[in-house]
Amino acid sequence: MLQRILNEDVREGSLRLIYPDGVTRRFGSGSPEAVLEVADPKAVPRVVSDPEFMLGQTYMEGGWSTPDLRALLEVLLRNFAGPRNHRRNRFGRWLTPLLRPLQQWNRRAASRRNVAHHYDLDETLFRRFLDSDLQYSCAYWPRRELTLEQAQAAKRAHIRRKLCLRPGQRVLDIGCGWGGLAIELAEQAGAQVVGLTLSGEQARVARQRVRERGLEGQVEIRLEDYRDVPETFDRIVSVGMFEHVGTRYYDTYFRSVHEHLAPDGVALIHTIGRVTPPGVTNPWIRRYIFPGGYIPAMSEVMAAVERQRLASADVEVLRLHYAYTLAEWFRRFQRVRGAVAEEKGERFCRMWEFYLAVSEAAFHWRGLVVFQLQLAHEQTAMPLTRDYLYRPPVLGPTVEPSRTAASA
Amino acid sequence: MLQRILNEDVREGSLRLIYPDGVTRRFGSGSPEAVLEVADPKAVPRVVSDPEFMLGQTYMEGGWSTPDLRALLEVLLRNFAGPRNHRRNRFGRWLTPLLRPLQQWNRRAASRRNVAHHYDLDETLFRRFLDSDLQYSCAYWPRRELTLEQAQAAKRAHIRRKLCLRPGQRVLDIGCGWGGLAIELAEQAGAQVVGLTLSGEQARVARQRVRERGLEGQVEIRLEDYRDVPETFDRIVSVGMFEHVGTRYYDTYFRSVHEHLAPDGVALIHTIGRVTPPGVTNPWIRRYIFPGGYIPAMSEVMAAVERQRLASADVEVLRLHYAYTLAEWFRRFQRVRGAVAEEKGERFCRMWEFYLAVSEAAFHWRGLVVFQLQLAHEQTAMPLTRDYLYRPPVLGPTVEPSRTAASA
Structure with a gap:
């Protein structure tokens, strides 16, 4: 057979x-x-x-x-499994609408458990395959031949531009990871940043990095759920966190963005997406890598954005960028595989390398992409056209520090 | 009361x-x-x-x-009527899902009637308030102080760039109006263009303009429904036509785009959109201006794009641009109002100026925008990042003819 x-x-x-x-x-x-x-x-x-x-x-x-x-x-x-032969796939299509809500019952307690499952893994594992800034999300590759460090710096700079930040503005970073973007926004754009994470490990490392850079007056890292934040902010940024929200909570999420964003505010949501219709999370990924996770179609995200009365200003679809990022993570992981296997065992290594490789393949061949949604209350919050994102070209501070600093 | x-x-x-x-x-x-x-x-x-x-x-x-x-x-x-006080509006919300399909029963015959209602109006009326190229859709305003002619030229150039055209490629222009964009793509990018319209008046004028420019070998204007086109094309462009498709036919429309687009093809759909949730067409506009018309929310368009297996590469949301365009149309119409009133009567003038002014206000205050959707089959059809759209800046040939020609 x-x-x-x-x-x-x-x-x-x-x-x-x-x-x-x-x-x-x-x-x-x-x-x-x-x-x-x-x-x-x-x-x-x-x-x-x-x-x-x-x-x-x-x-x-x-x-x-x-x-x-x-x-x-x-x-x-x-x-x-490509989008073109999707119709051949007979399994489980009618189950989709039933399965999805069950898989993403991400109440506060479940969210903490789900996050701990992945992100409370020892920081040293992530240091072994991520870039030096510990950016655990899709990099931005204006040219394929950049180093991972350069491409992650270009990603931070691109997001910073999309936020249209002015010095002294207050920024909420929902899902701040190990603090790299929060630190950049404070240092490069003079922002006051509150970073949220549900991972104790990430909060510990992020706070330590903030102290090392003397940014305690500018960056506050909180172990807090986005549903519990009391203040409003001039800017909201959320990179690689929306994948953990779950469709059941899309309205809650964007209601939070709506409520915590100042009237002339700008928000930038960076999330993995699918160009195919709404589906279900791969069961292996759900079990071993991201419990409670879900990759949305643009139609699902935008329906919630519209219901919560946020105006979308720009939707960039980053194709292939995550495939390049994952290829580099896979390569770096292979270089240290022996050490990881000694610590965590062969089974863990096989799980991790399968996760990286199957994700790369899905970004190449299965219609996965990254959406960067720029949202606001007011049509006038952003410039008339998108030229400001490309003048001068974003290459990241590693390549041309003077240029990037000037764009802040 | x-x-x-x-x-x-x-x-x-x-x-x-x-x-x-x-x-x-x-x-x-x-x-x-x-x-x-x-x-x-x-x-x-x-x-x-x-x-x-x-x-x-x-x-x-x-x-x-x-x-x-x-x-x-x-x-x-x-x-x-702003998006912020929408919840105060008690009228007709539960009717929305019932009314929408009935209002947009745009079979072929109905489409021809609907188009004739508006676009078969004497070309001289449109010449009186549009720019000299007869662009009857939202212009692109990198700066507010451009002339309408400059802003329409910038729109054509911006769309041309998004199509990533190479000389000799075949382009389908669905809803070609009076032929301005088709002529530009032929002259500036060396494309072979088939322009479709359902308006006999538009076809007559467009063919005459093509002849005057000696482009009979490059531009073919057809009085044909997009559902009846037999060939495939390297590029598909559709500006200001999707508003007439109707939600019932979104899948038909994007299936046509899918089927008529070459494997490495690129499509660009430019349409009015709403940042608010799906609604119904204003009844006055439906009765007097655009029977069968409907302004979609992004969630509705993208759901059909996803179902028809087209990959979205970029969604630009042009805010305020149409308000500026309509303000200019209104101003030009006022200048010739006396002559129009003599020909067509006071009631027609009042209808027309109300249409222009209420549309402008809706783009300013009621969450109307323009979506430019760039679609493809393959993730590799477009460059990795959007820099190519902004190098050098689009200003339109009226401002800097040499630059714009170089970008073709």
Whole structure:
């Protein structure tokens, strides 16, 4: 049965299947040439019966291996899961509207648990594969050949411009991570920043970084839910946090943005999105990586934005940028894989590298993108046209510090 | 009753109500200072009972006058119809989902009738208030002080850039109007353009302009429905036509775009939109100006884009630009009002100036905007970032012909 499926469906690139007894079958032709070495024959029927979950699960368990995980996932996702052959996917489409709300019941307590699951992992793990500023979200690549550090600096600068910040303005950063963007907005734009996180580890590290830079008077890191903030702000920024909100809470989220944003305020929401219709979260990702997480379609986000009476001013769709970012994270993770395996074990390493590689493939081949939504109350809060975002070009301070500082 | 409403609700600007017997009442204070002179006392209860329709209707009939129609509509829309006080509006909200499909039953025959109603009006009327290129859609104003001609040229150039055109590529222009954009894409970018219109008048004028410029080999104007086009194209552009499609046909429309767009193609849809949730078309506009028309919320458009498997690459929201355009159209119309009144009568003039002024006010105060949706099949069809749209700045050929030509 597997062979029939593969014979029929491998049309782009090729796949070599190597069984434990050495028997080899080849499907399709051309590049990339992917290889899947079966270690446990029972893994094959498990993947066929429930590929969305079992591909990752059997990889974690060592049921199969490959010399190039990225190439293998490229071939699998290009041939079996692209937006163009979506209609072939018979599984679970009618379940979507039932499953989604159940998967994202993110009340305050659940949100804390979900965040702890991922972000309370030891900071040293993240230091091993992220850039030096610990930016754990999509970088901005004006040119593919930038370093990850440069591309993350360009991302911070691009977001800073979209906020149209003036010195002394108060900024709320919902989901501040390890504090990199909050520090940048304080240092480069003279802003007063309140950063929110639900991760104790992130708050500890962010506060330490704020102290090291002498920014205690400008940056306050709070271990607080966005639903509990009392003040209003001139600007609101939220990068890579909306993915954890859950569709049930989209209205709550944008009502918070509406209520906490000053009348002439500007908000910038940076989130992973899908160009395909609303769906469900991949079950393997939900179980092991992001419980409670959901990647929205633009129609879902905008419906909530409209209901909560926020005016959208610009929606940038960053295509491929996260694929480049994840490719770099994967490469850096591979360099330190031995050390991570010693600390956390082989199973953890396999889980982590599968997460990075399958995410990269999804950004390339499965219609995942990043939305940057610029929102406001007033039509006059932003300049008339978007030229101000591109004068001078954003390259990030690592490349041309004087230029970037001038744009603050 | 009217006075109670006005006393309570005029909070921004002021309104002076002058009755036929000379009695004057003033509501609110400050600027703008609007004046409504009642000529027919029966007009007042009619407006109060059904303001959405009767304000325009009674104005057309001469039931009231004003020295400054734009100021009056600004005060009325700021105080009674802004997105912020939407919840006060008790009328007809539950009717919305029932009314919308009925109002937009735009089968082919109905579409032709609806188009004829507006666009088959004598071309000379449009020549009297549009720019010299007959651009009957929102201009692009990098600076407010541009002339209308410059701002329309900047719009054409901005759209041309978003299409990422290469010489010789085939372009479909759905709703080509009097042919201005089709001619520009042929002359400035070396494209082969097929322009579609359902208006016999527009087709006649557009073909004549194409002949005058010697572009018969490059531009073909067809009197054809977008649902009947047989070929595929490298690029699809549609400016100010989507407003006539109707929600019932959004999937048909984007399926057409999907099917007629080459695999590496780029499409650019320019349409009026609302930042408020889906609603219904103003009944006066529907009756007198645009039968079958509907202004979509972004959530509605994007849901259809997602279902039809088109990937959105960029959504620009042009705020205020159409208000500036309409202000200029209104000003030019006032200059020739005497001549139009002689030809078409006072009632027509009042209808036309109310349409222009109420539209301007809606773009300023009622959450109307313009969406420019850039769509594609492939994530790689466009450059990685949007810098290419802003290098060098778009000013339009009237300002700097050499620069604009270089950007083609």
